[in-house]
Amino acid sequence: MWVSGSTPPVSEAELHSFVDGGLDRARREAVEAHLATAPDDAARVTIWQAQNEWIRAAFARIESPPPAWPAPPEPKLHCEAVMADPRKPGHSGWGFEASSWHERWFWPLIGLAFAAGGLATVGAAHLLSANAPEEGDGGRILAPQAIPGMAQSETAMKGLPEPAAPLLPNLTFDSYKLTGVQSLPGHKGQKLCLFYARSNAGPLTLCVESIPGPSESPLQPTGHSPAAAVSWRQRGADYVLTGTLAEPELRSLADSVRAQIEAFDAR
Amino acid sequence: MRNPAADDLAAAVLHFLDLYAQIVEDHRARLAAQGQRENENYKRASAQGNPALSLPKPSRDSLSEALLNLALEEREALLLVALEGFSHAQAARILKISRTVFIARLARARLALGNPAATTPPARPRRALPSYLQLIK
Numbered sequence: 001m002w003v004s005g006s007t008p009p010v011s012e013a014e015l016h017s018f019v020d021g022g023l024d025r026a027r028r029e030a031v032e033a034h035l036a037t038a039p040d041d042a043a044r045v046t047i048w049q050a051q052n053e054w055i056r057a058a059f060a061r062i063e064s065p066p067p068a069w070p071a072p073p074e075p076k077l078h079c080e081a082v083m084a085d086p087r088k089p090g091h092s093g094w095g096f097e098a099s100s101w102h103e104r105w106f107w108p109l110i111g112l113a114f115a116a117g118g119l120a121t122v123g124a125a126h127l128l129s130a131n132a133p134e135e136g137d138g139g140r141i142l143a144p145q146a147i148p149g150m151a152q153s154e155t156a157m158k159g160l161p162e163p164a165a166p167l168l169p170n171l172t173f174d175s176y177k178l179t180g181v182q183s184l185p186g187h188k189g190q191k192l193c194l195f196y197a198r199s200n201a202g203p204l205t206l207c208v209e210s211i212p213g214p215s216e217s218p219l220q221p222t223g224h225s226p227a228a229a230v231s232w233r234q235r236g237a238d239y240v241l242t243g244t245l246a247e248p249e250l251r252s253l254a255d256s257v258r259a260q261i262e263a264f265d266a267r
Numbered sequence: 268m269r270n271p272a273a274d275d276l277a278a279a280v281l282h283f284l285d286l287y288a289q290i291v292e293d294h295r296a297r298l299a300a301q302g303q304r305e306n307e308n309y310k311r312a313s314a315q316g317n318p319a320l321s322l323p324k325p326s327r328d329s330l331s332e333a334l335l336n337l338a339l340e341e342r343e344a345l346l347l348v349a350l351e352g353f354s355h356a357q358a359a360r361i362l363k364i365s366r367t368v369f370i371a372r373l374a375r376a377r378l379a380l381g382n383p384a385a386t387t388p389p390a391r392p393r394r395a396l397p398s399y400l401q402l403i404k
Contacts, residue, residue: 013355013370016377020348022355047382052349054383058330059350180286184279187271193279202354203283207276222270229273242276244354 010034015041019048025246167235168194168208169260176204188212191238202244206257209238219254221247230254234261281360284353288361291343298339333380341376344369 010031017023018031035042176196183190184207191209198204217233229242230250239261241254334342340362347358359369 012374013366016370016373017355020355047384048377050383051345051377051380054330055334055346055349058328180283182279182282184275186275191275193276195283197352202352202357203280205276205280205283207272207279222273229270229276231270231272238272240272240276242273242280 010041015045016048019045019052167237167261167264168192169206169257169264179203187238204241204243204245204253207240207242211236211238219251219258221251232258234258235264284357284360288363291361295339330383337376337379341372341379344372345376345380348373 014023014027014031018028023031035045175198177198178194179197180195182193182195184193185191186209188209188211191207193205193207196204196206211233213236215233215236219230219232222229222231223242228245228247228250229240230247231238231240232254233239239254239257241250241257243250243253245253334346337345343362344358347353347361348355351358353361355366355369355373359366362369364372
């Protein structure tokens with residue numbers, strides 16, 4: 001269905017995409033120009049935006065991670081961060097104060113996602129600590145607690161030499177939340193893919209694969225939004241960051257990740 | 268030149284969406300089972316002459332009420348983009364429908380949800396703060 005009275009024409013679908021942030025710059029400007037001349041459509045878009053804000057505000061507290069999981073690690077990964085107690089001031093906990101609708105709809109989804117992750121926690125820890133990749137590991141979903149170099153932290157505490165595991169940065173800045181981890185067959189062994197999500201943007205994926213020997217390479221952008229990716233080699237691992245972001249934003253995020261890895265001190 | 272790493276990542280993202288689709292289907296099945304149980308409870312209580320006891324009315328805020336009034340597929344479409352942040356194409360893939368159908372569901376959901384400014388904003392019920400004073404008998 002086309003909305004009349006604009007050049008270029010703006011479709012109903014584009015109005016919804018405008019609200020949900022799925023338009024490129026040219027179409028976004030076209031929609032903005034259309035809305036300036038179509039008060040009815042502008043009013044509808046305003047309502048839709050308010051609905052989105054309404055929903056996000058209502059679910060903001062129960063989107064917090066449950067207390068049973070370890071707190072997300074700080075940018076510099078330490079075993080203390082992994083062991084930290086999430087029950088700190090301001091932490092909303094499980095959100096059982098939610099209404100019955102939240103319990104019926106939202107938590108079953110999140111619970112299933114965490115349950116799927118929990119089933120593979122042991123496998124994830126083993127994968128991180130083992131140098132040799134296992135056969136048939138593809139398709140496993142790993143728990144968040146197994147991600148941030150848990151094996152590294154444990155061996156460091158015991159005074160053992162660090163395994164040749166890649167550094168896994170933490171993207172919890174900029175409102176991103178870890179939603180899942182998956183091990184996949186890489187080019188030389190197994191690679192770990194971390195999935196992040198932000199309430200007002202599409203998912204983001206960071207894949208890391210260990211490579212033998214220390215080597216570095218600059219950021220290399222490939223593809224275009226929504227399938228853009230930025231790859232680089234750093235501290236014995238290949239990193240690939242991809243998402244539905246525009247390339248400048250993706251590159252900026254990759255710079256942050258790169259800086260975080262560079263700043264990591266294993267001692 | 269194609270980047271094999273980027274191709275792998277694209278496949279990983281698709282796999283993630285498929286996993287999400289499975290979660291949505293599991294949730295549908297749970298809802299269906301729950302609805303069936305509630306119906307059976309209602310029938311059983313009605314047979315005993317006391318239907319009011321079978322369906323306790325939980326307190327809901329206006330947003331929960333509005334979302335509950337949506338059809339399940341409309342609610343899924345709206346929450347996948349508004350809450351979960353998926354793009355329309357990704358949400359359509361998760362729901363295993365075409366993008367056109369997805370937009371239609373999203374439009375219906377937004378129309379039915381109404382104007383939040385006209386209703387009371389959702390107020391999250393506060394949990395009772397734990398008391399640090401203990402009653403000693």
